[in-house]
Amino acid sequence: MIVAALPWISPGLLSPGLLLAAAVTAAAASLWLLLPRGAENRLARWLGLALGAVALAGLVATGRRLGGLGEDAVFLVVSLVAVISGAATVVSRSPVYAAIWFALALAGVAGVLLVLGAQFLGVATIVVYAGAILVMFLFVLMLAQPSGMAPYDRVSNEPLLSAVAGAVLLGLLSLFVGRLSAETPACCRVPSRGAALTTTSGQAAAPLPAADAAATTADPLAENHVARLGGELFGRHLLAVEAAGVLLLVALIGSIAIVSRHGDPSGELTAAGRSR
Amino acid sequence: MNLLPSPETIAALVKIGLLVGGLMTAAAYLVLVERWMAAWVQDRKGPNRVGIPLTKVRLFGLGQPLADGLKIILKEDFTPRHVDKVLYTAAPLVILAASLAIFAAIPFGSVLPPLGIPGLPDPVPFLVAPGLDVGVLWVFALSSIAVYGVLLGGWASNNKYGFLGGLRSSAQLVAYEIPLGLGLLGVVLAAGSLKLDAIMNAQADSGVWYAFAQPLGFVVFLVASFAEAARLPFDLPEAEQELVGGYHTEYSGIKLLLFLVAEFLHMVTAAFLIVIMFLGGWHLWGVTGSAQDITWVQCLIRFGVLSAKILGVILFFMLVRWSWPRFRFDQLMNLAWKVMLPLGLANLVTVAAVEEFRPQLTAALGATGAQVAAVAIPWAVFFLGWIAAGMLTPSGTDNTPIRTSGPLDIEHELVEV
Secondary structure: OHHHHHHHOOOOOOOHHHHHHHHHHHHHHHHHHHOOEOOOOHHHHHHHHHHHHHHHHHHHHHHHHHOOOOOOHHHHHHHHHHHHHHHHHHHOOOHHHHHHHHHHHHHHHHHHHHHHOOHHHHHHHHHHHHHHHHHHHHHHHHHHOOOOOOHHHHEOOOHHHHHHHHHHHHHHHHHHHHHHHHHOOHHHOOOOOOOOOOOOOOHHHOOOOHHHHHHHHHOOOOOOHHHHHHHHHHHOOHHHHHHHHHHHHHHHHHHHHHHHHHOOOOOHHHHHHHOO | OOOOOOHHHHHHHHHHHHHHHHHHHHHHHHHHHHHHHHHHHOOOOOOOOOOOOOOOOOHHHOOHHHHHHHHHHHOOOOOOOOOOHHHHHHHHHHHHHHHHHHHHOOOOOOEOOOOOOOOOOOOOEOOOOOOOOOHHHHHHHHHHHHHHHHHHHHHHOOOHHHHHHHHHHHHHHHHHHHHHHHHHHHHHHHHOOOOHHHHHHHHHHHOOOHHHHOHHHHHHHHHHHHHHOOOOOOOHHHOHHHHOOHHHOOOOHHHHHHHHHHHHHHHHHHHHHHHHHHOOOOOOOOOOOOOOOOOHHHHHHHHHHHHHHHHHHHHHHHHHHOOOOOOOHHHHHHHHHHHHHHHHHHHHHHHHHHHHOHHHHHHHHHHHHHHHHHHHHHHHHHHHHHHHHHHHOOOOOOOOOOOOOOHHHHHHHHHHO
């Protein structure tokens, strides 16, 4: 595998920080080249794609150096899907395609969460984002463009600034997460693959050592995952849950208020129905 | 590195093979059953000619699925020039993949008797991913992914009938997901688990199927799953008389086949869910028992009971298809938002109240009395809800045009700006 062989090509020559900086720069340049500007430039696109591949390889290599990336092929695949479709979301020329790429990015993120053992979060990402919000997006996009795309759909504002800002954010996050994963104390370390899917490993069912038992009871990713999560949410975080619920209710009432103001004030719709 | 797959992986692969093979065969033969059912309802004979190829043996037409399949696969896979080629190709794949992946979390039997294979935890459940703790949510998530296939198929076809079908369908599927979820929630609340096998076991242990304990939830879920499977009377996405064929108007050959198979799988999924969540799954009083340690005979009986129930629900789906006219779109939406949503909420509140006060009920009435009350209260709510829905909700059958100053005005404002 090319990706696996990469970090061993030049051992010792590049420090992780330098490698990360190079990868992030390549990613920024690639995004800048790929972001839509109205006029088509074939050369810029190919160059952007090549740079993007370089950036991805660099990021994977950095991940291995920082020790955050395991041998897990499934994890590598889903995370690459997430990253590539995330980039494709911002650079695609058609809003519908952008929405589809975004859906794929969400699927990748959900896959990462499933691999890590956070089943509820993974599935909820699909239900809430891909299943509900994005379908609404697509619905509106398809309805709103009977006569082709508007100019603001095809051109990105400030491609340079957004590419640089994104790259800086990516670099900082990678450094931070890398440092965290290097320093995680033993008590808080969770097995990178939970008993999520039996197809991944037979070792998931192996009995835990007694020393880890305390960590397991505190770990919401262990057995009876959803029950533990629920207990945590409605125990320690009850106030936050209630606040979010009230917020959603307010938004719901607000949307109904807006809709009914746009409708006929005499309420003919309901009157027609009620008259029977 | 150990290259040999673990016994669990092999078990999962075997289960996947059995499930996919079984589902595909079932889908093919269910088409035949559906045509027989149509013929029976319409008092004609239906397909009864095709038997064993190259002989004159007819076998009641059991060779028909093979002939149908060969015909549709060998047809020209025509792609019109005006379509968006990538999404046009991706749409049927998305919808079929999503509807097959749903079955990772759906049990298709009880458990096998202990096999004693090292490395394989006993007993082996009839479930591809037994470690998945969020089975119900998984089903819900992937059925919401199936909307993409319909929506993209309609849009990529670049055809007004296909597009209208896709839009109608996505609106319908999104709207009915809410009553579907409310119906699910009542069961999840009562069983205390998101695992479908645990829900079946809970019904087998108590002996009270949730269709009896939560009649309102059952009706809401049944209607919503008809709508989610886009079966008559909810088949607006592909209303033949209005939209030619809806979102798959432009499709032909193998791509059309993928769409049709996915549609049938949606119906099969709905039947599985109805049986597992409301009709007791593999449980039948006095026949299957409720213990987890079972013999091979009991294992087969349970499998048979589950399959028979599922077939029964599918036959019900088909009978309804040939008995009811299609809804109009505003009636469909009225039903979802003004009838099914409040009824689903009423069911949820009732179930929550009963579950919350079950200890007090038991203390006041004794175990048997509490059980009777826990069934009687939801039935009272069911009839009250039924009467209220009949009296209060708009039936929406008058045909005067509805005038609202809606989206069109907003568009004008935008243009002027």
